[in-house]
Amino acid sequence: MFEQGNEIFDVIWSSVFAYLIIGLPIFVSMSPGCLAAKEFSTFRLQQFELHGTSYGTSGSVLNLETRILPGSPIVTSPRRCYVVKLMDLTVGMYRDLLKHSVAGILIIVPADLSDISETTKEQIQDLESVMLEEATSVPVYFVKEDDDVLQLYSTVKSNADILGPTSTGFETLIHHIQGNGVQLVSSLGTSKAVTDAQITTIQGTLVGSKTTNNYPILICSHYDSMSPAAELSFGGDANGSGSVALLELARLFSHLYSGRGSSGKSGRQYSSLLFLLSGGGHFNYQGTQKYLEDQIESLDHSDLQDTRLALCLDSLSGNKNELFIHVSRSIREGTITSLLDTKENIDVDDLVIKTHVIAEALAASIYNVSGNGPAFSGSLAVSKTSVSSMLDFIVSEPRSAQLLASKNNKFVQSLRSALARFTHETSLFYMKPDKRDANLVFYDSTAGTITAYDVKPAVFDLILSIAVAAYIAVIYTALKNFHILFDKVSINRQEVNSNGLNGNNVTHGKGTKVQ
Template sequence: MFEEADNFADIFRFGIPYYLLITLPILILCSSDPVLATDFSVHRMSQFDVNGVSYGCRSSALNLEAKSLYTWSTSRHCVVTRFKDLSIEKFREIRAKAGGLVILLPKNIENLNEEEKEHLFLLEDAMISQASTIPIYFSKYNEELDRLIDDITSTNLKNSKGQNVRESALAEIINSISANGYQITVTGASHSADKHSKIPIIQGELAPLISIKVGGDQENSNKLPIIVVVAHLKTFGLYNEYPENSDVAIVLSLADLFSKLHNSVTAAPKYRLMFLISESGALLNFQGTKKWLDENTQTQNIDFVLCLDTINQPLSTKTNAIYMHVSKPPKDNTPVSNFFKHLKQSCITYDNVTAEGVHKKINLADNQLAWEHERFSMKRLPAFTLSSLNSHKDISKVTSFKYNNDVVLRNAEQNVKILAEALAKYVYKIEENGEIFSGVVNIDKDLIKPWLQVKSILHNNDLKNGFEKYLKNVKIIYEKPDTREPDFMLYDGQEAVLNFYRIKPAVFDLFLTVIIAIYLTGIYFAIQYFPKLYVSVCQMSKMEKVKSI
């Protein structure tokens, strides 16, 4: 029996050091396996090029340790924070030094005060106006992600003033070892250029069904003066989601109203109305409008071009006015001047709405145009933009944040009434006050509501079907980037899945390594000196027996 014990000890005496070299790394690797906490659907920050200038997020790969806005320090960290907690200064620092950024969007922007809204708009503008080399992702409000942000944020290291509170060294070591960490990975994202990207431009027109007598002669409808009503469909903003597109809903509502008039034999106006919607706004420098003008060089008999841009922006509550932006002040008794008089007269119906003119010259040195009408003005066409914003620099002009549909619908109904009345009085040359659209052609919310959620022609046929329902000579053209020197470029990989893995920090692995090493060392020495211990125990037991005898 003693010989068996010696042989057993001899086996471990020579084998344990090798077992240590093999077992220890295996145990360390097993202790570091991450556990999937949860995953979220996210949008990568928009990426696009305009006239050779890059904007938005330029990368997509993300596999980093998650840190809070207050605890990150290196490019090996991905900052996870709420949009409202992020400042412009912090964002610029993160963009320059961190490895990635994940932002939780507000739950409801309507619950924010004016100061908080302005902060969101300023931060949004700072993000989209430059290129960012780190991957940036946005998540719609999610309670689980909100809880994870609280978990990641080390609030116990902050006092009420936000200054660091020093604890004892032992307490900090214990906190470091017991803390939970998170690893963030992203699947399904890319940032490759979409060589097949294109911008749809759809147009249609209204003309009287029969020839109209002008001065005793039969006038062909093709020779009638033209009014062009223009809007752009925003297909993306700060991230890949449709922003507010009530401008397009108003244009389609006007098309619906005036189609009833043009289809009437007795009430048809002596004008042709052309409706134009391009799927490129200020972010893409109105490239769709540029394409349409390049293909329609024979633009004759145009009285004026009426562009709509953010006319229904409820997020801007500082004023309640409609601004007419022009590149050159209109002269008296010109079509633009006469329409402006009718617009002001229509606004009088609403006590809290005014119409004001804003003059801004076109700056050809700027990389991007201020308003869409400037594309037409550069072709010497009389044009203007109607907007609820008094400046193209207003930070809410290209916002991705949306308001409640009921608020949007109420504002859209009011703006449709104002524009329809002003346009009708102009084409019918009515000077006296009075309401034209009432009774059978009454304007209500049901007229506008179906068009508030209209999508791109590339996604469905709702916009095309709407044009074909109300208008004639519907035509769709596409603007595509040039293969050698593209004016614009869009990119793929805007939607992805964000995975959170629960892990222990590196200091925990070091602590576990020390504990395992101590344990195995104790076992080694216990087995190494087991024979001597056994002999000592046997001798002690014999002495006990001798004393008892």
Template sequence: MFEEASEVFDNMFKSSFPLTLTFIVFLPAVLILVSPLPAEAAHEFTVYRMQQYDLQGQNYGSRNAILNTEARTVEAEVLSRRCVMMRLADFSYEKYQKALRQSAGAVVIILPKNMSTMPQDIVQQFMELEPELLATETIVPVYFAMEDDELLSIYTQTQVSSSSQGSSSAAEVLLHSATANGFQMVTSGAQSKAVSDWAITSLEGRLAGVGGEDLPTIVVVAHYDSFGVAPWLSYGADSNGSGVAVLLELARLFSRLYSHKRTQAGYNLLFFLSGGGKFNYQGTKRWLEDNLDHTESSLLQDNVAFVLCLDTLGNGDGLHLHVSKPPKEGSPQHALLKELQMVVSEQYPDVKFSMVHKKINLADDTLAWEHERFGIRRLPAFTLSHLESHRSAARNSIMDMRPHVDLKKLSRNTKLIAEALARVIYNLTEKVSLQQEFGAQVQEEQLASLVDWLTTQPRAAQLVDKDSTVVSTLEYYLGRYLKDVKRHFVRADKRDPEFVFYDQLKQTMNAYRVKPAIFDLLLALCIAAYLGVVYLAVQVRGHSHYRVSTFTCSLVVQSE
């Protein structure tokens, strides 16, 4: 670059043009040659967009996916039309609201590589904030990115630049603004749009009891999808990977018992893995409609003893049976309640067991627990969970990752549930354990492998279509243990959709190193000043030349 500039100077001085004309013509060319290069990509990284969906006519999440604006941190005084970067360690709802109030162009929240290293109070605080972030829709694109060395360096430089704007000296601010390097954040994707004809998939399989189809049916249910503020970061380890793992282990355990006539019980067992659980249990709703309204032969239309829903069972020191209506004494559901209490008192005295009664509130936008879908259709149902309240932040968080599942407690809860179910199904009068009676026991290695597999991939409903590996693998597991494994699909009504999903949930973002806009302004002013000086120099030189020429001519005339 500078060699080219020197050549220009050499040619300039060797030329026969007047010096003034040379400066006017060639100096701008030199300035162009030595000016900074166009912006170069400093870093390319993957970003995950905040949820965007419609549920029952209500809009949620970020409604925009396009980002092309300069980066700032929240310390900057002016955030309007800027991309505000925040680290999770420094994140707060007040700072987030500050960015929105100042009409920020975008928000990027940087997450640590290893969530388990974060202090528990920060993790808990963010989990509680996630519902608030989604409570109101925003046109500002909100992204999450995983921290790496390059991104951390960009954040640090941007933070220094943003903090300097608060300097008391206007000259310092102006000088720093002109000389500092900034970063232009640009996403590569297009604007988000609604995904048409998306199918939520649910799976069912059954074990037939001895005596035919007229037997009472016990239904075991768990939704397999996960939820969090960003779909691509929603792994749902405890909610509801643990529930799925327990259901599959129960299917394996009872399939072994039902494979022998001696241990085949007088109950039909129906296992159901529902999709769209985090979206008001859409898969369960459609499954009930298909089985109760549009078919003549269904196990649900016959004698349903009870429906047991499994939700968030991978941790905690307690176990709670959530019911919409307390079971009547003498009913199968009351028998399960008593057996659960008995097994806890006899085998797991450290577990705090309780029944939590909550009526179904149809005025709420979403149902509290999955069993309420069955309760609306007058089927006796309840949910087992280690959570005492459906409002727990752990049910809908990107922080619900593999470390949140305690395999010992998951195994304990699985054994407890299997034992209580076996006592109801086989009407065991002598309170012996399942292993003592039938030689059957829960496989802890199987539970561990299931949880490990479920937490290796996000299972948000927007990401799990009918052809996904999640659905095919779950179908494979059910097919190993159960009969008549079927798929059920639910698609949103095109005229009045209950749910709408959107794309562009995962994109590539480029951080371009650029000079601030004020640098171009100052450069333009310098060029204008230079041209003004050159113009004045030409005018003065021309006037002086005229006077010298006139004086010379007068001398010549006088001499003659």
């Protein structure tokens, strides 16, 4: 019988069945207990280098548990991603998160950005400036508010409310074992520099008469926009308003330039009008700088060397009923705009009035007349319909420079086509950063998805792993010492059998004696 027991033990120990008994609980304990999953479109905080200085975030990978702000203590942890609404996030709170080197930040952007108080707008704009100015390796993501996002926020907040700020460590441990948590996993990998980026500048020309003193007039505006998240950079005012005004001016003056090099309908000698839509305006005007350098260094002696007037259009809708004129100054760093800068904040009527004022002033300069009544009225007046349609086109998609830096970008080509309708000729100029010593470097991975999993917290996995380890230890010990148990059972069984035989013999003996 003992030999049979050893044979059975050897069969079980050497079989696949034994490995399943030991290995299966390990794999079960290591796999996350996912109860549900939802995907969200998210946008990463911008990342770029300008003149050798890094801006934004270099982090992009998320696979973390969530905590809520405000409502949870900010602690240094490689596993925590803090979820916070944009309206609740302050500059001090953001810097505190970076100071503690948290593993990630998810910022919920309101669905309606127009109904925000001026105080809150200033708070958000201050925060946006800090986000780009202070480089960090912490992954920072933005997500637009919707029902699913609000449900995610509510789930994380309810977990924080159950614990409360005064919960003991033991209470927190019990909650993590019994309750569920939310884990965020991003689809983006490590960001990489865009090596084939190019900034495109579009020039359209209304050719005037060629005379000795008839120098050209340059009207320029940059078409790109800027905000902490590239895909949320619609730039209604900065610089959608400037681009719309430039296109409308080109439309108006195209009626006065009947042909190339003509003297116009009135017989006057007209200056050539150069309409310039440049890129990289928020990156120290990289597109404009490259364009001017190329024109000055050109062999055909560009007319820009003798420009009569340069008119730059930028952020025309920022102050209602006010139009500011600035004298020439040195090029400065591009001013950050805001994700609050959307079409809803643009007063079309105000933009129409300001475009009309600029057109009249420009006409007075070209004709060298003033006080003779409006030059643009009736069928030649600034059209609200035209301005509205151009504004719809300009702000129809985000215009962050890195999103428009690809070759043959569709938006840039459409913008060129729009300008070509009102000018005699159009040209494209490209600024490609020097790969050896680039002044401007863009990075990819600007947008992706984040999947939210309803899972047990990591501490639950730890407790479960300990329990499984204890289970395996008991099984291993039992199998390792099976021969001892078997020997003891065999001895006891032999003793029982021996006692049983002895009892039968005694009974049989007594019965014989009686007979």
